[in-house]
Amino acid sequence: MDYSSVIQGFSVVLQPENLLYCFIGVLVGMLVGVLPGLGPAATVAILLPITLNVEPVTAIIMLAGIFYGAQYGGTITSVLLRLPGEASSVVTVFDGYAMARDGRAGSALGIAAIGSFVGGTVSIVALTFFAPFVARFALDFGPPEYAVLALLGILLVASVGSGSRLKALVAAGLGLLLATVGRDGFTGAERFTFDSLALTDGIDFVPIAMGLFGLGEILYNLEDRSGRATAPPKMVRALPSKDEVKQSSGAIGRGSVIGFLLGILPGGGAVLSSMAAYAYEKKRSKHPERFGQGAIEGVAAPETANNAAATSSFIPLLTLGIPANATIAVIFGALLIQGVTPGPQLITEHPDLFWGVVNSMYVGNILLLIMSIPLIGIFVRILRVRGTILAPITVLITLIGAYTVANSVFDIMLVCVFGALGYLMKKFGFEPGPLVLAFVLGSLLESALRRSLILFDGDPSGFVTRPISGVLVLALVIVVAAPALRALMTRRQNRAKNEELV
Amino acid sequence: MTTTFRRLGAVSATAGLVLLTAACGGNLGSKSAEEAAENFPDGPVTLTIGQDPGGSTDLIGRALAGPVSDDLGVSMPVVNRPGANGALAAKELESAEADGQSLMVINMSLAAITPLAVSEDQAVDVNDFEIVTGISTDDYVLVTNADNGWSTIDDLKNAGKTLSYATTGVGTGSQLSSELLFKLAEIPGKAVPFDGGAPALTAVLGNQADVASVQLGEAMPQIEAGKVTPIVTFAKERNQYLDDVPTAVESGYEVEVQQARAIAAPKGTPQEILDELKAAFDAAFETQAYQDFNTDNLLTPNEVSGDEVVEQWTTALDRYRELTEEYDIDLGGGQ
Amino acid sequence: MSASHEARTPEELAEQWEAEKPPAAGPLSTAAAAAVVVLLGAAVMVASFRLGVGSVQQPGAGLWPLMIGAFLVVSSTVLVLTARRFDDAERFVSSSWLVLVGLGTMVLFALVVGTIGFEIPGAVLAFVWLRFLGKESWRLSTIGAVAMVVAFYLIFVLALQTPIPHLF
Structure with a gap:
């Protein structure tokens, strides 16, 4: 490959004017992305018009800024208010909010910014060197591979969260059920829609997540025990300490790799990556019980992974012309407007544009890090507002935010319903986390499974004979069997010991 | 202290009611038809898109909104109201005020194909709207992975196996065109529905599905890169951007399916307003920027009058209904 | 917040949260919630059959919901039976x-x-x-x-x- 255009591209991107636009993009993206309901896709769509009146290169750089800012904006609400803006920051809620409650919101947001930066940069570097190569591997992921991957993800769900496994499984089942609501994409049959046209496309992720996590928590806190949630948590520090950074460095490194690899897969890669990174950290931790109680690795791993995945999901877009998720689809549209047609020919025929896009991602990522650190203090101050005042603000943001997702009053009602459900689940000792995660993966699992069955003519052995899905099935078996095997081993060891004693 | 605030509350409640009846400045107002026609455009004209941001319908709407708003002299916010392939937005438009302030970009497949796949009360009838103008058409093209070495329908027939064809979903032109072609050409096949054009195309690129019927704009980069081979297009005439590929009709199979888009207004919108809107859209169609947009996205202009759109779509629906009955095709998968 | 909030180690924190927990509602509450889910799962299974289960070659609209319904019934039945072991539900209080x-x-x-x-x-x-x-x-x-x-x-x-x- 010819890398001279890479270097040349940088001289364009680094012009002060372009940097200024990128700066504005990050700032605006972050400010709008912080509003719950406005996830990255919606944020980029809303802010799209402001990029239309500037030069194409500048517009693309600004878009990159908006993209990263919007991604990070979702993290802020996950940590501070327990309102994940999009599916890939759901797991951040677990430990991020626990840290915030404990006065360590600054550490959580800081480590998320650092992790996002590292993950994003690792991904861009890898994208720079391997994009065309890895694109080919992404195409080998068909329905069977996704089916196994999603199943693996859902099995990991049970290990996420801190409550009982059985209750987590029941909650996950409910999540899968909720994901079936809507018009069936295979037969056109209406499933559990109760003749409501508003439900034909199923339930959106945002009202479920905002209702169960956000409103559920606020309603629960109305019971007002021991002033736990109403008193502003004492700030310990605005930024992560050296120890905390050290503690999370491994998680950030592993999160980068997991995020990069899964993000390449079109469809659901970013969501899977944050869950996989979290589950993996929990698994390899010596104190898995800390997860869900404010473990900094539990913030660092998923936040690194989802930003790495968000970045590497540009690979299928730029090299194959396939938008991997809603946010990338909006960016796709924006690039088309700027005269960049992402696709297999972009890199060969318009290397300048290709590298323009890639280089602006470097810049956007760096600016995000530079800007988020000083802003964290300001955002964290939100938490010092009295709980009794913060609560109605959060409720109103949630209700209005739920509306803005699809401009639908119906979604406001949905978010109330899920708020009530979230409260009840909490009262009855069920964690909402597994429900939301299973919901996110549910439709992916079902459609991939059904597509595979159609393609295999109903013969399930196809899952094993295809090379990639075969390996994934093996991984699945190991995940299921490992705990059982371990139990068996310890029992045998104990018996051996006992025999020795005898 | 307490009483003061109670009184204040009462005052503000009354004020609220007064404002409510006056409906000043908000987006909830209502007025008579004559009033509407006289005052049009009275504030922003909302253009609703029944699909997610980023898709081709969305891009078209956004490309038009700019120049149209320049011509009308009011802003034209583009609002995405995704759901049920646009049916949700259409149902909302039906009940909107017929004053020309709310419009939507309506898809032909919603009015001419989806009714064959869903229950009657969910079907959208183009006659329930005033159509302001046609916009453009987008052709479906049947593609296969270049590695397969197939380039004609006969190649598909001689493949010697049941072919899997990826469609972009239930009740879409993609599904109808491939179902019809496979039936008419007597090729053994099985449908694999995906959620949209990109995943269907990916399945062909990854060789998980044998062929896919997708919109030309989506397939073109892959066709140009030689990754997929176009077999036929499903329009009446050859597509101007792909004129060496035959149509299905030329290949001997009467399959004619297209995607088209139009601007719809609520039924009963006064004719003066419709005329004013049509003129504004015509002016937008004339701009160089919009014409470049069409070329970039491989769209064929179909800037006909509203009546013509209704005529085109109604005919298409009748014809599709006949064909699906004749060949015993069930788009709804056994409903 | 109380001075005890200076607790920094995860163990201390967990302990502290444990102490602040509201009164537990006992196993009956878990069993009741699980029973509701059993009924829900059963209803889903019935509805799934009505949607059409199809075949393995051509899965119908009801196949997947049927599997989920069955899963819900089984998992929550186990939960009902083992409810004695759960004390993580909370009682409803006056507030x-x-x-x-x-x-x-x-x-x-x-x-x-x-x-x-x-x-x-x-x-x-x-x-x-x-x-x-x-x-x-x-x-x-x-x-x-x-x-x-x-x-x-x-x-x-x-x-x-x-x-x-x-x-x-």
């Missing part, structure tokens, strides 16, 4: 009715926002939460409610131009 009030204001908002815009129900909601649920002063509640609505108007209507129904 639980506040939750109902809070939820009521939200539902009210959802019901009327389409017809009269978000300003009035938003202000009402904010006021109720501040004054009655939050026990703030009348002054702060009134000013707060108005200020919140104005701020939301500025952000969502003027700055972002979202089509949220608004009166003004």
